[in-house]
Amino acid sequence: MAGAALPGRLNWLIARATEIIEETQRVRSIVLDCPGWPGHLPGHHIDIRLTAEDGYQAQRSYSIARPADDEEVVITVELVDEGEISPFLIEDLRIGDRIEIRGPVGGYFVWEPSRGGPLQLIGGGSGVVPLMAMLRARVRAGSDVPVRYLSSARSHDDLIYRSELESVSSEVEGVEVLHTLTRSKPPDWTGLEGRVDRVMLARQAWPSFTRPLCYVCGPTGFVETVANSLVSLGHQPSRIKTERFGPTN
């Protein structure tokens, strides 16, 4: 599949890591410089391919975390203990290393400010990554689309992009950020507690009569619960986009 660029083919490109940001103990963002990158929309993902010395190849998809900026592609990766790719990306990858990527793909799950809102973003664990690209695009464009961002994490230390979200929610008008913690919470926690369910969505999400565009991303069970609850609260299935990334581990 590598080699000459064929029309209609999604070609593998060589990307170089230029910056690594430790987001939490198990999550890091990797800034890649990718010559020839065609650009992307918020919500798009890429395929990453690693090749071992014996020729064995492993491939996995990762959401892009930031809106397009020249030939830069930023991913945020969570460590999956038995994963084939994430342990390398989290534990071994260094600045200057090169990996193969292709994309962008997944145009079903994209949002850009011109699509309007209100925008309801609901993410479980590292499911917040494509949603963050959407929120960052909204902020960067200076759009006035009202946004509610709801994330679910096990503990306060597992919240990804925490400080950036704090400043966005306090400085940017029209953006509300809410977190719910499912396992442990700090003593002074004032956010939400427990798993996202119908009751929480009825209180915290945009009501269905405002006809929000809903983007839900996370482990399959999480997405299933959230999407079904939104439908039962009267949201139009056609305005709910989901991205499931498999069972929780």
Next chain:
Amino acid sequence: MDNERHLDGNALAGLFHDVFGREMTHECGCCSHCGAMNQLGAAWVFRAAGDVVRCPNCESIVMVIVQNSDGFRVSFESLRWLQISA
């Protein structure tokens, strides 16, 4: 059906690109079993030795993609039509 395991059609975006030569996740298909029309990105996907794409409404198998030494073998099962935008 094991509701904890499946992914969305969007997860196959790269594979669809290999098979169809273009972005397919926003294209719409019609299930020949129940008549539901959905974007491929919204279908249910089960990944194993091959990739099984099911209708999100009735769970019928609409497409199976298997990679073999010559490329890809695609079977269209409960797929009445697939719209491919110009």
